[in-house]
Amino acid sequence: MSVEKELSKYLKEGDLNAYNTLFKTHYNKLYGYAFKLCNNSYQAKDIVQETFIKLWLNKEKIKTELSISNYLLKICHNEFLIHLRSKKKKRLF
Template sequence: MSVIKKDIKLIEKHLREGDESAFKDLFQMYYDRLFGYINGYTNDSTITKDIVQDTFIKLWSNKENLVEGKSVVGLLYKIAHNIFIDNYRRDMQESKMLDDLAYRKVLQLSDNNEDVKEARIEQIMLAIENLPPRCKEIFTMSKIQGIKYAEIAETLSISIKTVEVQMGKAFSIIRNQVKKSSVFMLFINFFIGKK
């Protein structure tokens, strides 16, 4: 058995017993490796630092549940990955909620002004027309024809995840095109005037 394997087994044993110095040793040995692993997903050092820190905190908080014979290092990576996935899902949900709120606010504020409403619809339709073909097809099926993601996936012989990714891409492209347009400035001026 190598020195490193022997050391990690000893660290794991002491960690299960609640030894803080074993935890510090584990932290020093695996912080950089875990940082590199998670940063490969996030490409954002600030987010990565938070996830790695949360990972070590969660491991320490649950040290009494560590099972002898199960790799603490493997658990460390699993915890980090799960935290990343949870954060990603939360961020996607928050983004969707903000998009929905912004969309409803735009509708509410522009409902009383037909010129703004028509310009907005025209700009959005133009943005939809300029979507990449597959993205446009999926967006049209979902938002214009009202077909559920599962049905779109089945009809096009693709995964639901692909439908979700294409819908996210469509919303991003549409949002960016509308923001770059003079219509967006018209909306801003209109909204500021409403305050």
Template structure:
């Protein structure tokens, strides 16, 4: 099987031309090994498959840029590592963003007036309603229903990376539209606990 790929250069040449057999051969040969490698990095099977799928899809999309002298194996392993680092950095960014708002809870807790609290709740809910549809759905699934990014990704049939982007987008929109005090109130409204 796949005897046509007797050399690395021929494999890359066929891949660059858009030969689906060359692509299938690479996927068959490396997918499981790359998932194992990604799993060792991410310590999460869902995330590791997501990382490998992103890498393999990107390789196909950018196949014309591949150097004829590149080692496919080295290229894929390095790409998986880079994708893991990118996702890790994004997670840290989201965590920092959430912590920033959680730290503002002290201000919100000082609000004693029930009328003021109700007014803030209405403002927050109105702004969440105005979020773009996918962004709103993702935000509510995470903050109201308490689903993990992996669970949301499975439900929406998207990558975890896409879910993370939607959450960052939601926080960014809410921060721009509302004062810091009100944005902090979101965490009370959705009963988010301080880590």
């Protein structure tokens, strides 16, 4: 079993150490991705923070046979879209 799949399995069971390991190993990659999308450091940090919050809140739904890296990128992308929609709504008002 790969390390990522093991971490996914432990995270799904609520292991905080697995969560911290995933955070440490994926934060910079997700931050770089979010920054490329929004070109704003503060917003990118918020997006990544929300990504990891959603990961923890939805840990029971993780499919351990799938890539946790891809799962995190998908959450991050969706968080960017949420921020984008929110920003657009604020401009309309």
